Amino acid sequence: MSVSQGESAAVSHDERVVREFSKQAAGFADPRLNVAFTRHLDRLVRFMDPELDTEDVVLEVAAGTALVSRAIARRVRHVTALDLTPAMLAEGKRAVDREGVTNVTFAHGDATALPYLDRSFTLVVTRFSLHQVADPGAVVAEMARVSRPGAALIIADLVRPDGLPGDPDRIERLRDPSHGTMLTEERIAELIAAAGAEVKRRETFDFVRPLQPWLELAQTPDDTAAQIRKELEKELTGGPVTGMRPSEVDGELHFTQTYTFQQAVAG
Numbered sequence: 001m002s003v004s005q006g007e008s009a010a011v012s013h014d015e016r017v018v019r020e021f022s023k024q025a026a027g028f029a030d031p032r033l034n035v036a037f038t039r040h041l042d043r044l045v046r047f048m049d050p051e052l053d054t055e056d057v058v059l060e061v062a063a064g065t066a067l068v069s070r071a072i073a074r075r076v077r078h079v080t081a082l083d084l085t086p087a088m089l090a091e092g093k094r095a096v097d098r099e100g101v102t103n104v105t106f107a108h109g110d111a112t113a114l115p116y117l118d119r120s121f122t123l124v125v126t127r128f129s130l131h132q133v134a135d136p137g138a139v140v141a142e143m144a145r146v147s148r149p150g151a152a153l154i155i156a157d158l159v160r161p162d163g164l165p166g167d168p169d170r171i172e173r174l175r176d177p178s179h180g181t182m183l184t185e186e187r188i189a190e191l192i193a194a195a196g197a198e199v200k201r202r203e204t205f206d207f208v209r210p211l212q213p214w215l216e217l218a219q220t221p222d223d224t225a226a227q228i229r230k231e232l233e234k235e236l237t238g239g240p241v242t243g244m245r246p247s248e249v250d251g252e253l254h255f256t257q258t259y260t261f262q263q264a265v266a267g
């Protein structure tokens with residue numbers, strides 16, 4: 001994984017994650033900035049619907065502000081929302097208190113070393129985390145380990161479409177130096193299989209989104225944001241391909257991400 005410009009290699013990936021998401025935490029509650037996290041939430045809940053049971057004891061891994069946990073809380077017995085960044089957990093806790101949700105509890109921890117015994121949960125979910133962590137295989141293996149046999153595993157993430165030209169991870173890391181690597185849909189399925197689970201359903205779709213709120217949420221420094229904007233504008237007029245699939249919608253610069261939802265059954 002590349003180290004961002006001018007930054008010491010001594011800063012670990014996890015330290016970079018905590019630094020970046022401590023900055024972003026408040027933005028996850030701002031409707032002007034959090035659209036990518038709320039726009040398709042109903043669609044994810046519909047995708048999860050056949051797996052949800054009022055007896056479920058759920059774990060959300062790398063839950064951030066627990067948007068997914070909060071969306072399913074009233075459909076299950078209990079949800080634990082675990083994340084590495086205390087500021088994200090604090091934002092989520094404020095939200096559940098405000099919303100009067102009493103069956104979501106928060107835990108500080110590392111997705112690659114979950115602090116739970118084997119077979120603890122009847123449903124385990126993670127969204128927008130595999131592209132973020134240094135070792136996505138370890139996250140999937142941990143999710144499978146803490147799942148009861150037959151439990152549903154739900155993984156939702158950004159993916160890199162097969163054959164996509166350019167290097168979107170480079171631009172993603174310019175915007176947020178804690179970005180890891182986007183996997184392909186197939187690679188996620190392979191990690192699930194390697195963890196001893198079996199993929200049953202998948203849903204994959206594109207999301208065309210405005211550039212500006214994406215940069216603002218990450219608080220990308222002005223000069224770097226200008227560089228990203230310039231590269232995307234150049235691509236629109238025939239310049240080098242960035243992999244960000246830029247477009248102009250109503251005169252505003254947009255780019256495209258591909259999201260996959262995958263449901264598997266733990267072995």
Ligand SMILES: C[S@@+](CC[C@H](N)C(=O)[O-])C[C@H]1O[C@@H](n2cnc3c(N)ncnc32)[C@H](O)[C@@H]1O
Binds near residue numbers: 067085127128
């Ligand atoms: C893009 S946010 C997504 C938050 C949430 N999953 C959602 O979809 O709304 C990524 C989250 O992953 C968390 N994260 C990254 N690496 C982690 C790790 N090793 N263990 C636990 N959480 C991690 C970050 O702290 C951040 O809250």
